[in-house]
Amino acid sequence: MHYLDNAATTAVLPEAAEAAMHAMCTCFGNPSSLHQMGIDAAHLLEDSRKSVASALGCLPEETYFTSCGTESTNISLRGAAHLNRHQKGRIITTAIEHAATLNTCKQLAAEGYDVVFLQPDETGHITPAALEQALTGDTFLLSCQLANNEIGTVQPVAELGAMLKAKAPRALFHIDAVQGLARVRLTPKKWNCDLMSVSGHKIGAPKGIGALFVKKGLRLPPLMFGGGQERGMRPGTEALPNIAAFAKACDVRMAHFDEDFVHVQSLADYLRAQVAAQLPDAAFNGAGDIPHVVNLSLPGCKSEVLLHVLEGDGVYVSSGSACSKGKQSGVLKALGLPKARTDSALRVSFCPSNTTDDIDAFITAAQKGVTLFKR
Numbered sequence: 166m167h168y169l170d171n172a173a174t175t176a177v178l179p180e181a182a183e184a185a186m187h188a189m190c191t192c193f194g195n196p197s198s199l200h201q202m203g204i205d206a207a208h209l210l211e212d213s214r215k216s217v218a219s220a221l222g223c224l225p226e227e228t229y230f231t232s233c234g235t236e237s238t239n240i241s242l243r244g245a246a247h248l249n250r251h252q253k254g255r256i257i258t259t260a261i262e263h264a265a266t267l268n269t270c271k272q273l274a275a276e277g278y279d280v281v282f283l284q285p286d287e288t289g290h291i292t293p294a295a296l297e298q299a300l301t302g303d304t305f306l307l308s309c310q311l312a313n314n315e316i317g318t319v320q321p322v323a324e325l326g327a328m329l330k331a332k333a334p335r336a337l338f339h340i341d342a343v344q345g346l347a348r349v350r351l352t353p354k355k356w357n358c359d360l361m362s363v364s365g366h367k368i369g370a371p372k373g374i375g376a377l378f379v380k381k382g383l384r385l386p387p388l389m390f391g392g393g394q395e396r397g398m399r400p401g402t403e404a405l406p407n408i409a410a411f412a413k414a415c416d417v418r419m420a421h422f423d424e425d426f427v428h429v430q431s432l433a434d435y436l437r438a439q440v441a442a443q444l445p446d447a448a449f450n451g452a453g454d455i456p457h458v459v460n461l462s463l464p465g466c467k468s469e470v471l472l473h474v475l476e477g478d479g480v481y482v483s484s485g486s487a488c489s490k491g492k493q494s495g496v497l498k499a500l501g502l503p504k505a506r507t508d509s510a511l512r513v514s515f516c517p518s519n520t521t522d523d524i525d526a527f528i529t530a531a532q533k534g535v536t537l538f539k540r
Contacts, residue, residue: 166479166481167479167481167522167523167526167527168519168523169480169481169513169515169519169523169524169527170482170483170514171367171514171515171519172314172315172367172457172458172512172514173514174366174367174372175366175367175516176369176516176518177369177371178369178370178413178414178417180413180414180416180417181369181370181371181410181413181414181417182371182410183413184406184409184410184412184413185371185406185407185409186406187409188206188209188406188410192205192206192209192405192409193405194206195402196209196394197392197402206405209405209409210403210405210408212412213405213411213412214228214412215412216412216413216415216416217230217363217376217411217412217415219415219419220347220351220363220415220418220419221342221346221351221361221363221376222350222352222353223353223354223361223378224381226381227379227380227381228377228378229376229378229379229396229398229399230374230375230376230395230399230403230404230408231376231399232373232374232375233366233372233373233374233375234265234341234362234364234375235263235265236399237362237363237364237376238263238265238266238269238339238341238362239265239388240385240387240388240398240399241308241337241339241360241377241385242256242266242269242273242306242308242339243269243273243388244387244388245305245306245337245339245360246273246276246306247385247386248385252305253277253278253303254303254304254305255278255279255280255281255301255303255304255306256273256274256278256279256280256304256305256306257280257281257296257299257300257304257306257307257308258270258280258281258282258307258308258309259282259283259285259309259310259320260282260285260495260499261310261313261315261316261495261499261500262308262341263310263314263341265362266308266310266341267282267495270282270308279303281299283296283299283309285499287500288318288452288500289313289316289318289451289452289496289500290318290320290321291321292321293321293325293327293328296325296329297332300328300329300332300333302333304329304332304333304336305335305336305337306336306337306338306339307329307336307337307339308339308340308341309322309340309341310341310342310343310344310345311340311341311342311344311345311349312342312344312345312349312454313344313451313458313496314343314344315451315458315494315512316450316451316453316496316500317344317451317453317454317455317456317458317460318451318452318454319345319349319454319455322340323355323357326357327357329357337359337360337383338356338359338360339358339359339360339362340356340360340361341361341362342361342362342363343362343363343364343367343375344367344455344457345363345455346364346367346368346415347367347368347415347419347422347425348457353378353380358378358380359379359380360377360378360379360380360383360385361377362377362378363376363378364376365407365410365411368414368415368418370407370410370411370413370414370415371406371411373407374404374407374408374410377398385398418517429456429457429515429516429517429519430456432456432515432519432520432521433453433457433459434456435521435524436459436524437449439524439528440461440528443528443532444528444532444535446463446464446465446535447461447463448461448462448464448506449461450462450497450500450502450510451496451500456515457514457515458512458513458514458515459512459513459514459515460511460512461510461511461513462502462506462510462511463509463511463534463535464506465505465535465539466509466534466535466538467508468484468508468509468511469484470534470538471509471511471531472484472511474533474537475527475530475531477530478529478533480526480530482513482527483511483514484510484512493508494507494510497510511531
């Protein structure tokens with residue numbers, strides 16, 4: 166098997182699985198219980214929070230556990246909107262966000278908020294000039310991705326954050342860092358960031374665990390109400406096995422951050438060289454600032470059909486965001502690419518355990534697919 170769909174999800178790291186098993190079978194008390202088993206679980210919870218906070222570049226008390234990046238984003242966007250429910254006002258996001266942001270913003274627009282979707286340039290970047298043009302006196306929220314999940318572009322969040330705070334100092338800045346965690350050094354304070362979403366299953370933790378950075382001093386209303394866990398931000402008994410696994414995945418990935426990046430960069434370079442040499446009609450989409458995501462189109466080849474050809478040879482990639490479930494990519498469409506290009510796009514995404522053998526298998530299977538389409 167040659168798994169190259171790591172932007173959708175990653176395999177759970179053995180160390181993370183071991184941490185989850187320990188939390189399930191040994192340290193299984195409820196962190197809210199007052200007996201020793203509960204106290205031990207509470208200690209594990211807070212130790213895990215420290216590990217995740219370190220990866221997020223923030224304080225433990227600024228780190229809240231959620232079920233996923235989508236929930237973290239909803240808490241951020243809907244919470245900020247609730248704080249401004251009487252004045253409504255403007256929300257600024259981009260046309261190339263993950264569905265968690267796009268669909269939440271569309272719902273907020275239906276509720277009467279003024280929502281603006283910034284268009285990227287041809288490389289997939291949002292410029293500070295585009296943001297400045299959209300800013301108004303009643304802007305109260307900017308939400309954008311750090312790293313795009315389909316084309317790997319990294320937005321200039323430091324410049325965007327500085328522009329936002331200069332022109333609308335009371336506005337909140339939310340960053341979707343789901344694809345950026347362990348791929349870009351996260352420094353929310355340097356970015357003027359108030360809220361930041363991450364997810365565990367993109368870096369070797371199980372599905373069902375995420376986290377949210379909330380800048381110290383900021384209080385958002387929760388989406389749910391219950392027993393007051395996570396300081397009332399996200400009530401409900403904590404999923405301690407997933408949390409412990411997420412913490413361990415953060416520890417492993419951050420300990421190997423530099424070497425992992427160099428390795429994945431070498432894979433991306435090798436892929437691009439092999440595509441240029443053996444699939445000369447292919448075209449790359451977007452700037453691909455992080456090497457973990459490479460998007461390319463094979464003209465004349467329908468993505469959905471080609472995916473099945475690749476799968477038949479044990480090669481797993483995607484045609485875009487897993488959450489889009491085969492729909493035409495809104496990201497590639499926003500770049501102004503023709504339909505023929507978007508319909509033939511493939512996303513190859515790496516993790517540190519991938520090798521050049523995986524790329525060679527992809528190239529061979531893709532050549533087979535191209536030949537079938539030309540018959």
